[in-house]
Amino acid sequence: MQNLVKAVRIQEEDFSMEAEVGALRAISGRIGGIATFLGCARDFSEGRDVFSIEFEQYAGMAEKAMQALRSEALDRFDIIEARIIHRVTTVHAGDQIVLVVVGAEHRGPAFDACEWLIDELKKRVPIWKKEMTPDGDSWVTQHP
Amino acid sequence: MQNLVKAVRIQEEDFSMEAEVGALRAISGRIGGIATFLGCARDFSEGRDVFSIEFEQYAGMAEKAMQALRSEALDRFDIIEARIIHRVTTVHAGDQIVLVVVGAEHRGPAFDACEWLIDELKKRVPIWKKEMTPDGDSWVTQHP
Amino acid sequence: MEAHMSVKVLFFGSIADRLGKRECSLDTDKAMTVSDLVAAVGCSDFEPLLLAVNREQISDMGLLVQDGDEVALMPPFSGG
């Protein structure tokens, strides 16, 4: 069982979208629209040879930065609740990496906040990915 | 068991977000970003007294209009797959109503297509909701 | 040349409630536009009114109705 009580988490283990959406909805009966973003590892065989991706975090800062993002989103947008889960482990094609869930009374702010959160997460949260390839390991420097 | 083979469905029974996302992901290993929108019935006790909401559809046209929306989204946006499920039944507070799932290589088009699909669904798909209140039944005429 | 024509008319949502019926059949020997049909079923003052012919939404009220057509008179949608 994962600790669903925490709305912001960095963890090695996989997460369940349904469980996270359920935990968000349990916060308030006023939630009418839920926008989510799920990032997962693509099939590396097409075009680029990558065996797996390893994530590294700044353990003391990454979850704190994600908590700050959630707070800022709750201030900025007309939303009721937001959850952010990021895995830091070695992932293979098809694995889940990151999940953002936003609940609001109406869909506009839910979409806006969800997209803002994943965009800002990539800019502000100290997590790095390294791709394992036949030619060796290579750090990813872009956040497209 | 629901027929997950169909990417566009109008149905009475509830749906599983996790199952729909799984069905979408099974289409292609190239999917790296998945945006979803889940619409659910709010807790009617706050401000407005509604016992339940009944949905009516134009059975011959509604699913066809949703299929046309999916096709148009696949043409318009750089996405890989999209699913749209809408329930037509009587729902109560907390019940799921509609789900849009969009998978793309990258998140921008996934978000754009997901928001476009739910916006256009409200404009183009012949489904109506009627609220059951203590003062009688009342058709909802807006699509906010 | 005028031929006999039979059209199926469907009513939805608040329109069905107002008319107290969900469908009717319209038979005529004269050419008829969608606008004529709307008047014939007593919905000329229903506003806003959305229309579909054979399950495709249309906006041209001047469109000629054909024998066997299914015409739907619909209030604004409120799905989602």
Next chain:
Amino acid sequence: MEAHMSVKVLFFGSIADRLGKRECSLDTDKAMTVSDLVAAVGCSDFEPLLLAVNREQISDMGLLVQDGDEVALMPPFSGG
């Protein structure tokens, strides 16, 4: 007046790989800016370089480092 100061320096991602270490301790008796610290650990030419002091990202390289600070030298983030 100058006092002895000890600072913990952390390296991440490609920077840790390049330096062959993930952290070091820096001891000095002189006032030191973040810029001085970056030079002292041999990272002046690392570009782009993100910095955090006590787990808050900073952009002012002229900030004075304090005794007990934790300073992180980080390549651009690539999470998500």
